[in-house]
Amino acid sequence: MALMPYIAAIDEGIHQEMRRDPNVLYFGQNLATTENHHFLAAYGSDRVRVTPISETAEIGIAVGAAMAGLRPVVELYMAEFMLVAMDQVINEAPRFRYMSGGQVKVPLVLKAGYGFTAGWAGQHTGSLTALFMGVPGLKVVVPSTAADAKGLMATAIRDDNPVVYLHHYMLTLENGEVPDGEHLVPFGRAEIRRAGGDVTIVATGWMVARALSAALQLAKQGISAEVIDPRTVAPLDLETILKSIDKTGRVVLVDQATRHASVSGMIAADIAEHRFNSLKAPIVQVTGADTTIPYSEPLEAYVIPDEARIAAAVRRVLK
Amino acid sequence: MSVPPPDSDRQVWMFTQMLRIRTFEERVKRAFTDHPGVIRGHTHLADGAEGSIVGSLGHFREGDAALSTYRCHGYPLVLGSDPKAMMAEIFGRTGGLCKGLGGSMHLTDVKHGFLGTSGIVGAGIPHAAGAAWAAQIRKKGNVVLSFFGDGASKQGAFHETLNIASLWKLPVVFVMENNGYNAVTTSAQEDANAAAGEPLAVKSKAYAMPGVTVDGNDPLAVYGTVGEAIERARAGRGPTLVESKIYRLSAHGNIIAPPGVPLHYPEHEAVAVFGKREEYAAALRGDPVPRFRGTLVQSGVLTAAKADELAARIANEMQEAVTFALDSPFPKLESALDLDYNYA
Numbered sequence: 001m002a003l004m005p006y007i008a009a010i011d012e013g014i015h016q017e018m019r020r021d022p023n024v025l026y027f028g029q030n031l032a033t034t035e036n037h038h039f040l041a042a043y044g045s046d047r048v049r050v051t052p053i054s055e056t057a058e059i060g061i062a063v064g065a066a067m068a069g070l071r072p073v074v075e076l077y078m079a080e081f082m083l084v085a086m087d088q089v090i091n092e093a094p095r096f097r098y099m100s101g102g103q104v105k106v107p108l109v110l111k112a113g114y115g116f117t118a119g120w121a122g123q124h125t126g127s128l129t130a131l132f133m134g135v136p137g138l139k140v141v142v143p144s145t146a147a148d149a150k151g152l153m154a155t156a157i158r159d160d161n162p163v164v165y166l167h168h169y170m171l172t173l174e175n176g177e178v179p180d181g182e183h184l185v186p187f188g189r190a191e192i193r194r195a196g197g198d199v200t201i202v203a204t205g206w207m208v209a210r211a212l213s214a215a216l217q218l219a220k221q222g223i224s225a226e227v228i229d230p231r232t233v234a235p236l237d238l239e240t241i242l243k244s245i246d247k248t249g250r251v252v253l254v255d256q257a258t259r260h261a262s263v264s265g266m267i268a269a270d271i272a273e274h275r276f277n278s279l280k281a282p283i284v285q286v287t288g289a290d291t292t293i294p295y296s297e298p299l300e301a302y303v304i305p306d307e308a309r310i311a312a313a314v315r316r317v318l319k
Numbered sequence: 320m321s322v323p324p325p326d327s328d329r330q331v332w333m334f335t336q337m338l339r340i341r342t343f344e345e346r347v348k349r350a351f352t353d354h355p356g357v358i359r360g361h362t363h364l365a366d367g368a369e370g371s372i373v374g375s376l377g378h379f380r381e382g383d384a385a386l387s388t389y390r391c392h393g394y395p396l397v398l399g400s401d402p403k404a405m406m407a408e409i410f411g412r413t414g415g416l417c418k419g420l421g422g423s424m425h426l427t428d429v430k431h432g433f434l435g436t437s438g439i440v441g442a443g444i445p446h447a448a449g450a451a452w453a454a455q456i457r458k459k460g461n462v463v464l465s466f467f468g469d470g471a472s473k474q475g476a477f478h479e480t481l482n483i484a485s486l487w488k489l490p491v492v493f494v495m496e497n498n499g500y501n502a503v504t505t506s507a508q509e510d511a512n513a514a515a516g517e518p519l520a521v522k523s524k525a526y527a528m529p530g531v532t533v534d535g536n537d538p539l540a541v542y543g544t545v546g547e548a549i550e551r552a553r554a555g556r557g558p559t560l561v562e563s564k565i566y567r568l569s570a571h572g573n574i575i576a577p578p579g580v581p582l583h584y585p586e587h588e589a590v591a592v593f594g595k596r597e598e599y600a601a602a603l604r605g606d607p608v609p610r611f612r613g614t615l616v617q618s619g620v621l622t623a624a625k626a627d628e629l630a631a632r633i634a635n636e637m638q639e640a641v642t643f644a645l646d647s648p649f650p651k652l653e654s655a656l657d658l659d660y661n662y663a
Contacts, residue, residue, distance in 0.1 A: 057482075065450065100425070103429040
């Protein structure tokens with residue numbers, strides 16, 4: 001184990017796979033612009049390249065390289081930059097394996113940060129996870145710890161399908177213990193971050209830390225909350241969530257995204273369908289407001305879920 | 320750098336492939352009347368492009384790859400795909416090239432080097448560049464051919480990809496089949512170069528890449544021009560934009576209609592939309608298939624009797640493809656959710 005920031009753990013995951021498999025490529029804008037850049041120095045310019053600001057070509061090239069047998073990782077920096085190239089993300093990369101009757105595979109990773117609510121205003125702060133979640137053929141991962149950041153990246157690179165790897169910008173410098181050597185985190189397996197028996201809280205990314213703080217505060221009042229981090233939303237480990245609800249009968253879903261484009265909305269629908277009769281209270285969602293993220297600091301804080309709002313939601317379902 | 324012309328055997332092979340594409344496409348078109356309802360959605364035919372397709376693919380080697388648009392029936396036929404499997408795919412049947420999951424617009428045959436087809440205009444151009452990156456890394460002298468239409472050259476994907484391909488000297492040849500129409504819009508209505516009377520090949524200048532215009536109705540000319548571009552790419556000197564001027568002899572596609580309305584091929588847009596009967600008549604007079612037949616008979620490479628014999632054999636081959644596809648059952652319903660190509 002080594003203590004390192006989330007962002008360094010992502011690099012570790014990429015290094016681990018690039019060392020292991022000569023087919024792994026890493027490229028993107030402003031990446032490796034000097035010869036001593038650690039990725040370029042280690043793997044050379046056949047495999048590590050800087051690109052112009054051309055998201056459609058960057059992702060499209062990744063699709064073609066993947067069809068030809070390589071495993072590209074595209075550095076996109078911001079999730080919103082994928083919006084420039086949505087055809088490639090949604091209607092190209094995840095389609096070819098199916099449309100070709102399984103003749104080609106498209107193993108690629110679209111690495112992008114999201115949720116940068118640190119004064120980046122309206123166009124660089126979105127939590128677009130749910131936009132990708134429902135696209136057949138795309139996998140979507142949202143690590144919340146440094147260890148998962150490494151392990152999910154490695155698994156993403158080894159996966160034979162396109163993976164949208166969304167790292168949360170607010171977690172960039174969060175330190176965490178990261179396993180040394182080969183580390184892989186399986187897709188579709190949620191992690192119970194805190195065990196509890198009174199209420200189930202589901203959260204991803206930065207919201208996991210806020211849910212844990214709320215749980216800690218609630219514990220002081222004698223309320224025992226279980227906090228579940230799905231870690232990957234496609235595939236989604238619904239089983240772990242339902243099992244927890246079987247125990248608690250109460251659920252609060254936390255999502256930084258706007259309410260009507262949230263992962264929590266999808267999870268709520270699944271819970272309602274499968275556990276309607278065993279719920280002791282209505283499902284409550286704590287989500288971002290349905291608004292563009294404002295620039296001004298107090299306004300920004302006002303529209304995204306925080307510890308107090310999560311705790312209040314828990315008290316509501318316990319009434 | 321110039322490419323030696325194809326020998327007699329190769330010329331006969333080229334004519335044979337052109338005739339196979341033409342006959343296959345005629346059978347696809349005829350299916351709308353012979354077997355109504357068998358073909359669904361939207362099909363796009365390559366009649367008129369035969370000389371350009373065969374001339375371009377005449378240099379294809381093991382390990383090379385080709386990618387195209389939804390107008391994709393011609394290339395795999397030349398590369399070695401089984402017309403039975405192609406027709407079964409277009410009919411959505413078992414035994415289809417892509418198991419009935421792709422259809423007319425998405426023919427793919429990886430083992431013959433036909434890597435993929437996108438139905439979105441321009442979207443496949445970066446895919447070709449990506450495959451060319453793989454070829455560049457593997458250093459075996461392989462190239463990738465990217466086929467698209469003149470309409471695609473107004474997409475961002477085209478411009479972004481030509482820039483990167485030239486910058487990285489990727490072994491790719493961009494073959495723009497300029498048939499003068501983007502669906503029902505003429506080039507002069509939507510292309511600044513065309514409106515200014517310039518060849519579309521000039522677009523390459525913006526990306527420090529050679530651009531050549533060739534008569535796509537002449538398979539020998541295409542063979543020479545694309546051949547040079549391929550040699551250049553194999554030698555590590557980077558991509559070329561080839562504008563191959565052809566005339567699409569059928570309409571853009573079959574009519575677009577909701578279920579219940581029988582599908583058919585309308586008249587070509589030149590006639591149906593613009594009333595340019597003489598333009599279309601001239602295109603028919605320039606039809607590359609009879610034109611190349613005439614060239615080969617005149618030069619003594621092929622006798623008229625041999626050409627007729629070839630036509631009869633190919634007619635039979637394509638009849639068998641139609642029969643196979645019609646006789647083939649629909650795929651098992653569960654195959655729509657098969658984990659092998661659909662993870663979730």
